Amino acid sequence: MKKLPVRYLIVLLTFICTSVCYIERVGFSIAYTVAADAAAVNQSTKGTILSTFYYGYACSQVPGGWAAQKIGGRRVLLLSFVLWSLTCALVPLDPNRVFLLVVARLLVGVAQGFIFPSIHTVLAQWVPPHERSRSVSLTTSGMYLGAAMGMLLLPSLVKFRGPQSVFVAEAALGGFWSLLWFRYASDPKATASGAGETLLPVNKKVDADRKKGSSLDSHSHSHSHSAGRMRIPWLKIMTSLPVWAIVVNNFTFHYALYVLMNWLPTYFELGLKLSLHDMGSSKMMPYLNMFLFSNIGGVVADYLITGRIMSVTRTRKFLNTVGFLVASLALMVIPSFRTSGGAVFCSSVALGFLALGRAGFAVNHMDIAPRYAGIVMGVSNTAGTLAGIVGVDLTGKLLEAAKVANSDLSSPESWRAVFFIPGFLCIFSSFVFLLFSTGERIFD
Secondary structure, eight states: OOOOOHHHHHHHHHHHHHHHHHHHHHHHHHHHHHHHHHTTOOHHHHHHHHHHHHHHHHHTHHHHHHHHHHHOHHHHHHHHHHHHHHHHHHOOOOTTOHHHHHHHHHHHHHHHHTHHHHHHHHHHHHSOGGGHHHHHHHHHHHHHHHHHHHHHHHHHHHHHHOTHHHHHHHHHHHHHHHHHHHHHOOOOGGGTTTOOOOOOOHHHHHHHHHHHGGGGGGOOOTTOOOGGGOOOOHHHHHTOHHHHHHHHHHHHHHHHHHHHHHHHHHIIIIISOOOTGGGGGGGGHHHHHHHHHHHHHHHHHHHHHHTTSSOHHHHHHHHHHHHHHHHHHHHHHGGGOOSHHHHHHHHHHHHHHHHHHHHHHTTHHHHHOGGGHHHHHHHHHHHHHHHHHHHHHHHHHHHHHHHHHHSSSOSGGGTHHHHHHHHHHHHHHHHHHHHHOOOSOOOO
């Protein structure tokens, strides 16, 4: 039997990694919502606790990119997984112990903040440019499959085993993945120190990469640099308009995603008076749609680029614009649908097309700065994390104000601002990306 190329194994493991991470995030939202409602915690306090994760997550994005660049994404990824898994295993879920929950969520956020910059560093080392879009899309689509599985299975686990059982299950999954990564992951031979020397830029040497694709696992680069000698062009990164185009779109993507991820359970329970447990498999459809559209976007992007149908720049702009504009419309009409089917359909379209847009802005890190992909990802993901802090907390305050004005949260008016804000941001961000992004390599 032919041995699986190492780069495919790496992509598979990072796919499982992102799946487990998002099972944890959705799981906390579901378990805490049940526990907090039972303890009569108000919506504003719920928003504060749910957003605490993102404060820790924001603090470790850029340090995560730096650490992955210096000591290797493989090592940093393992350490971060062990830390958040231990935190979940050891901390009790008690809504009345607010300080303990805040500290625990901060720790989990800090640990998970190292994960995505590390993944981008690892993928930039291993994945050839003509496979880049679909590899990154597959890896990130694990987030949505994890969220879908969490929405499908965890409400029943909470009902029959209690909210604390979610923490135990998440810790077990994290520990299992850590063992797999420790056993099977490796650094490229030419950059065993985790240097992060990247592959040839796709927009210059697609044909050469096709010819060399079978030998890329050897990574015999003629001009490798060690991590310790690599100078990171911080000023150029922070003043680059293409980088800021990515940053703005990352903020918008995660604002919409985190608001829906953290508040959809509340919307179903209080806005539509539905039980998550009784909704069956329909509640997983928004995230399953993200999984499907993320991979569709990656395959389409690689087809357009390698087939020379569109340039890298036009491909990124096309997919980003289509994804974000359709998502904006779907987000804005969610409160108009008062049935579970309508709400699930609109949120599925919104999240699905946002995922399609990731084949635009999210892969663009490696187009413009393949050698510093982890660093640029850390910068842009910091913005995405700030979106979680702002969006999740602001949504709690909006709903608390709406509850005072309307007596409860079952009216569409209580939720219009919640969904209009990310819808407007999608329109704004798509135009920013059209104006300022590029698919050309701008960092040597």
